[in-house]
Amino acid sequence: MNDVITTVVFDIGNVLIEWNPEHLYRRLIPDEVERADFLQNVCNMNWNLEQDLGRSWAEAVDTLCALHPDKADLIAAYSDQWHEMIPGEVSGTRQILQELQEKNTPLFAVTNFSNEKFAECLVRFPFLKTSFVDTVVSAEERLIKPDPRIYQVLFNRNGLEPGTCLFIDDSAANVEAARNVGMQAHHFKEAHALRQDLKNRGLLTN
Incomplete structure (x- = not known):
């Protein structure tokens, strides 16, 4: 009992x-397939969890931008416009x-x-x-x-x-x-x- x-x-x-990144990225990446690829293969949940484990957002963004320089603005938006994910x-x-x-x-x-x-x-x-x-x-x-x-x-x-x-x-x-x-x-x-x-x-x- x-x-x-x-x-x-x-x-x-x-x-x-x-909280849902889609709230932000539906605006930034209107194409559904492109947006899904970005959230699964660039700013994905494993990357986000490192911040939940204590990594700074500055380090997180810098590290990912170095790997995907063509997507730097979209990566930076995950931190800079984070509150748009929380309606x-x-x-x-x-x-x-x-x-x-x-x-x-x-x-x-x-x-x-x-x-x-x-x-x-x-x-x-x-x-x-x-x-x-x-x-x-x-x-x-x-x-x-x-x-x-x-x-x-x-x-x-x-x-x-x-x-x-x-x-x-x-x-x-x-x-x-x-x-x-x-x-x-x-x-x-x-x-x-x-x-x-x-x-x-x-x-x-x-």
Whole structure:
């Protein structure tokens, strides 16, 4: 039988704020095939994850521009126009966050994020700074989900018991990793389903 959940742990990207490079590159590279090639073979997810592991954006852009000088402007735009990839909050989840706060539920976050861009998001979305007891940022720890060690940082730093924590993430791999270290978890797809799960678990009433 599962432990009683006392604590909720949120992912941030695509749970609380939307992030998708397509929002920027649909404008910069209108051709769908050309855009897909660029995002798969130039500014791809593996390259982006290095920033989530702590590499600076200046180094990331310089390194990739040296390999693809003909695409230097498009590569630089990934950092310089990064906020165009984030059109705003994910619909409905901030309201859930606020309702959990009103019930005095301890809230935490574990996020794969670069230091530089996370600092900018705290300015743009102040609720990310005020909602959580603690936020574990991958670039600060040089660990990224689904590495189980990043969850251990959360537990050790805050004295949390994994079984009493509900983890919410849009990545199936991150959810599985959380369960493997003893957390309960919700694979996020949209706010209505999350709200229903929280009601079923007794964490929300409406």
